[in-house]
Amino acid sequence: MRRHGTMTTILSGLLAASLLVGLPVGSAFADEPTDGTGAGQSATEVLDTLEVKGRAPKTGYKRTQFGKAWADVDHNGCDTRNDILNRDLTSVKYKWFTHKCVVKSGTLHDPYTGKDIKFKKGKKTSTAVQIDHVVALSDAWQKGAQKLSKTKRTELANDPYNLLAVQGRANQKKSDGDAATWLPSNKSFRCEYAARQIGVKHKYSLWVTKAEKKAMAKILSSCPTQTVPDYTGVGNPTAEKTTEEPDQAEQQTEQQTEQPAEQEQQPTEQTQTQSPAPAPTPEPTPAPQPQQQSVYYQNCTAAREAGAAPIYQGQPGYRSQLDRDHDGVACE
Structure with a gap:
């Protein structure tokens, strides 16, 4: 009994000590980030923890x-x-029969340009808003991602922290550039942009090149209090986000104006996570032949194996037969 009482006293003392210094029970450090990004910490300090190496092949x-x-x-x-x-969009409306999944329209306040962009899903309009990997996958591959497991790389490619809805043209200009080769034209967003890249690289143990670190440090010198962003997007937190289904009159109008191919696709989109979508009905115009294009993919499997998917309308290799829902983005 005496030994039990002594142990209880010791444990009680340790618990009291941890509370005095502000440490949560079971944690090594009170301010240790739980998501691995370093969120809330000084971006400059987290940058200094990243390994500096040359770009791998x-x-x-x-x-x-x-x-x-x-x-x-x-x-x-x-x-x-x-x-x-x-x-990331506000005033969102969904494509019906998709369980509030497929975004039909909305408004983006683009962080890269500072402009407001109206998004409308469609063959010639979807590319106005694209999803950018803040740390480009090619850049990540050359700076440590080769050593990650396939599961971890898939997590990186789909991590909301590394993804932003942005203006399509800005995304194309960025390509796979890092902070040393490309920065948003919206200068007021550059500090957060660099800090978010730092957070991604910290989370996935990716390194930076000497030129990249120098560029990031220069950006952060203009905003010394910048912290690594948290796990949310960059949308205006004061903007009211409306998510409404089209009303009955709007549905009737769309039923009369949408192309038959789009109508046939609706049941597929409703269950797209359960089974692969069937190939679309070929359009009346003849399909382009390989010799007529500088880049030609026989199907989406070939495009993905080449690392080209998704393919936006206007990019090499895009053709309507690969664009199942005719929204201007093939092999999604």
């Missing part, structure tokens, strides 16, 4: 090394692309 890089494009990794029944559109 791009040899072996394919988009498929990071899993299926826009996979439903959180198993919520909605692909990653639409998850991010849902998060």
